[in-house]
Amino acid sequence: MEVKKNHKIVGRREVLKGLGFGSAVGALGIFGGLPDASAKEMKETPSYARGMAPITIKSVKAITTRPSGSNLIVVKVETSEPGLYGYGCATFTQRAFAVLPAIEYLNEFCEGKDVDNIEDMWQSAYVSSYWRNGPVLNNALSGLDQALWDIKGKRANMPVYQLLGGKCRFAIPCYAHANGKTPEEVAVDVQKFIDQGYKYVRIQQGGYGGAGITGTPDFKKAGFAKETDGYMDQRTYLQSVPKMFELVRKVCGSEVELLHDIHERVRPIDAINLIKNVEQYDPFFIEDPFSPENMEWFKQLRATTSVPIAMGELFNNINEFKNPMVNHWFDYIRIHVSQIGGLTPAMKVARLGEFYGIDTAWHGPGDVSPVGHAAQAHMDYAIWNFGIQEAAQFSDQLREVFPGCPTMNNGYMSVNEAPGFGVEVNEKLAAKYPMTTKSSWTIRKADGTIIKP
Structure with missing residues (x-):
């Protein structure tokens, strides 16, 4: 942009300085994006140098247990950072064994993905099978989602709340x-x-x-x-x-x-x-x-x-x-x-x-x-x-x-x-209480007709 001032041609930088923007003009790159040198520098700077290092998903696995009479499933997400993991609840007691293959699917689907991108991972996992809204995949997805929030809290050194x-x-x-x-x-x-x-x-x-x-x-x-x-x-x-x-x-x-x-x-x-x-x-x-x-x-x-x-x-x-x-x-x-x-x-x-x-x-x-x-x-x-x-x-x-x-x-x-949700899982002890039954929820009238819950 150029304007005439006392019959002189004045560039946009001078106009902005006259409006009080001063030296901030060069830093902000207003009206022209980043200056070429700055844009090049941003492109060449690794993402981890501009914030926390990227951490990716190494594995998504199921932990099953039944210590108090109910089948319980917890998803454990392990990451590329040693010692950093998260837990999430994926319990669907009435169809517990059906959830396990869905968690195996999420393991393959999520491997290598950035743990910080919870919303993107949720949306992509939710629609990638095309058909959705089922309780089996939803429970598996819940385990993944909660585990990622647990990880995010641990990374921030804060409780999730x-x-x-x-x-x-x-x-x-x-x-x-x-x-x-x-x-x-x-x-x-x-x-x-x-x-x-x-x-x-x-x-x-x-x-x-x-x-x-x-x-x-x-x-x-x-x-x-x-x-x-x-x-x-x-x-x-x-x-x-x-x-x-x-x-x-x-x-x-x-x-x-x-x-x-x-x-x-x-x-x-x-x-x-x-x-x-x-x-x-x-x-x-x-x-x-x-x-x-x-x-x-x-x-x-x-x-x-x-x-x-x-x-x-x-x-x-x-x-x-x-x-x-x-x-x-x-x-x-x-x-x-x-x-x-x-x-x-x-x-x-x-x-x-x-x-x-x-x-x-x-x-x-x-x-x-x-x-x-x-x-x-x-x-x-x-x-x-x-x-x-x-x-x-x-x-x-x-x-x-x-x-x-x-x-x-x-x-x-x-x-x-504690950071995250504050709950740990003793996996060795959990294994001593295996899921042993397949639950059913059937209620009938006197003549045997099913009552819908």
């Missing part, structure tokens, strides 16, 4: 699980947790769907189906839940927050009526009223009752959350983090929830590994729109296999301050 924005709370409020065959037994269990400092308790009578409060079903008397198949009397369950809420409120008072999980085990219209019937007992939330195939029933549910709803543990894809969130169909994001593909996609859903007034409530059952529970806890620290966390109880065997497990105290979960 610091990389997500730091703490929003000093510890993580959790809800406990109370159970019993009668309302009275449930109330006793609730009081036990209140005495331990819990302010939130989920109440179930006879387990999910009241399966433990019914007799021998007709289909078993007839020799139909497998002996191990479960039975649920849906009518008995629907009648028992309001009575359970009533008695627990009477015995334990109004200060404790009560939760309940329908577990998608009744007809949508029956779930709506049940939620309406327990509204007077002020539930903190009711979980999973409908299966993913029956989402259209949320419109009727929202028009019928204002009870808060938690939903989403059966969703495989983050896009399944968009429409329910836009329409405010539920209040708590109930993601099973390994099912959705790991920390990276789970954080995206959590951030979206903040815009719609929807809080998180990650799914944290006993068949999530301690590595997975730690990953959830680190997100819980960093998410502003955190709602509640399902409590995790770790046996002595689990703590031996997974040193550094999160801890529970007075109803709160905490993690240690």
Whole structure:
């Protein structure tokens, strides 16, 4: 660029100096890109000289174990830097053995890739098979994703929650699980947790769907189906839940927050009526009223009752959350983090929830590994729109296999301050508890008809 000044030709550098940019012009290379010499220097400078040295993936492998009755799978990502590795949860208990070949595939796919490029690796692994959204690959991908975050925390010498924005709370409020065959037994269990400092308790009578409060079903008397198949009397369950809420409120008072999980085990219209019937007992939330195939029933549910709803543990894809969130169909994001593909996609859903007034409530059952529970806890620290966390109880065997497990105290979960997720895996000890069974989840009506969870 040239302009005339007092009949002289003035170049762009002089114009910029006159505007006050001075010597910064040459350094910034404004309007002309980098000067030729600087551009050449940048091209010839190795990437590791401009920041941390690049570290690549050496291997992706599965560690399997079963120290406390649940098949657990943890992915270990080893890197080109000796001694630097990460762990991530890939547990899919119901189809655990199917996940192992998917992890082998990721080993070949990821070898040599830069460990820092988590988003790129997630996206490429997710779509490279063309077909996607399945729980088997998603769980394997979750293990990879979480392990890369663990590595990133170790490289930064920080807990992962610091990389997500730091703490929003000093510890993580959790809800406990109370159970019993009668309302009275449930109330006793609730009081036990209140005495331990819990302010939130989920109440179930006879387990999910009241399966433990019914007799021998007709289909078993007839020799139909497998002996191990479960039975649920849906009518008995629907009648028992309001009575359970009533008695627990009477015995334990109004200060404790009560939760309940329908577990998608009744007809949508029956779930709506049940939620309406327990509204007077002020539930903190009711979980999973409908299966993913029956989402259209949320419109009727929202028009019928204002009870808060938690939903989403059966969703495989983050896009399944968009429409329910836009329409405010539920209040708590109930993601099973390994099912959705790991920390990276789970954080995206959590951030979206903040815009719609929807809080998180990650799914944290006993068949999530301690590595997975730690990953959830680190997100819980960093998410502003955190709602509640399902409590995790770790046996002595689990703590031996997974040193550094999160801890529970007075109803709160905490993690240690070690870099990454802070959980290690004793691989030799893990090998002493091999996965030995293939799990199935089959619940039937009295005549033998399958009940969909």
